[in-house]
Amino acid sequence: MAIVNLFKSLAPNAIYHGDSQELLGRIEQESIALSIWSPPYYVGKEYEKDLSFEDWKNLLRKVIKLHFPIVKPGGFLVINIADILCYKDETMPKIMAENISRRKIDLTKEDILKVVQQHPNWNRYKLAEHFGCSEQTIDRRLNGNNIRGGKYQSQTRVYLVGNLIEKAATDTGFYLYDRRIWVKDAAWENSRWHTISYRSVDESDYIYIFWKTGIKKFDR
Missing domain, CATH: 3.40.50.150 (Vaccinia Virus protein VP39)
Structure with a gap:
């Protein structure tokens, strides 16, 4: 060389x-x-x-x-x-994928929305108490992410x-x-x-x- x-x-x-x-x-x-x-x-x-x-x-x-x-x-x-394939785009919403097979609680977004219609003043803590789950589970089902343990890294996409x-x-x-x-x-x-x-x-x-x-x- x-x-x-x-x-x-x-x-x-x-x-x-x-x-x-x-x-x-x-x-x-x-x-x-x-x-x-x-x-x-x-x-x-x-x-x-x-x-x-x-x-x-x-x-x-x-x-x-x-x-x-x-x-x-x-x-x-x-x-x-x-x-x-893994370009970090800070403008993309931080949304977690739903892994159905790994769910510990059989609760859907639709189930939560039905109760919200009946009790529009309930917050996620009250909803969690009603369904017997954590408020994080409520937030994840409704918003695709959760408040405390959610996705903090920038979402990636193809460039x-x-x-x-x-x-x-x-x-x-x-x-x-x-x-x-x-x-x-x-x-x-x-x-x-x-x-x-x-x-x-x-x-x-x-x-x-x-x-x-x-x-x-x-x-x-």
């Missing part, structure tokens, strides 16, 4: 360990026919834990922009990335990254030439996206292929 000199141009045919934001600017211009890049996916890995969401988006934009002068005319930039990647590349001067799906094994164990209510993980990544205008040379 080559030792990185912060001011010297990078020599070809060597492996460099470092930050693409710092190293790409030291590659000879229009010397790369094909660059393949797999950026951080923003899913809470150790190497990206200090990045905010805006930092992450700026990282993608910057590295794509730094590629443009070093890619040859007619050359390609290939980006391997996946959508974010599609393709549009972000395409716009960053197009703004720089690249054109989306092709895209492919890379099928791979699902990582079920210790997955951040594997919950009781939603058992789903990615079994594929996306490969976006961007072209820099110029004559493509090939020999088949």
Whole structure:
């Protein structure tokens, strides 16, 4: 592995360990026919834990922009990335999923609403006394969450990254030439996206292929 000199141009045919934001600017211009890049996916890995969401988006934009002068005319930039399945969205309501099989009390929202119609002044404590359960159970059935032991973490949703990647590349001067799906094994164990209510993980990544205008040379 080559030792990185912060001011010297990078020599070809060597492996460099470092930050693409710092190293790409030291590659000879229009010397790369094909660059393949797999950026951080923003899913809470150790190497990206200090990045905010805006930092992450700026990282993608910057590295794509730094590629443009070093890619040859007619050359390609290939980006391997996946959508974010666990994007924390603070604007989403915090609602807990109902796991029917784990209920200890056979009580439905409809049962509670019937009693509320008969006794509109009853609070959740009075309702809990009536049904022989905790006030948390009443709150959970009515509102999808409970006051004391409820869901405090931000709700998560899917964030599609393709549009972000395409716009960053197009703004720089690249054109989306092709895209492919890379099928791979699902990582079920210790997955951040594997919950009781939603058992789903990615079994594929996306490969976006961007072209820099110029004559493509090939020999088949």
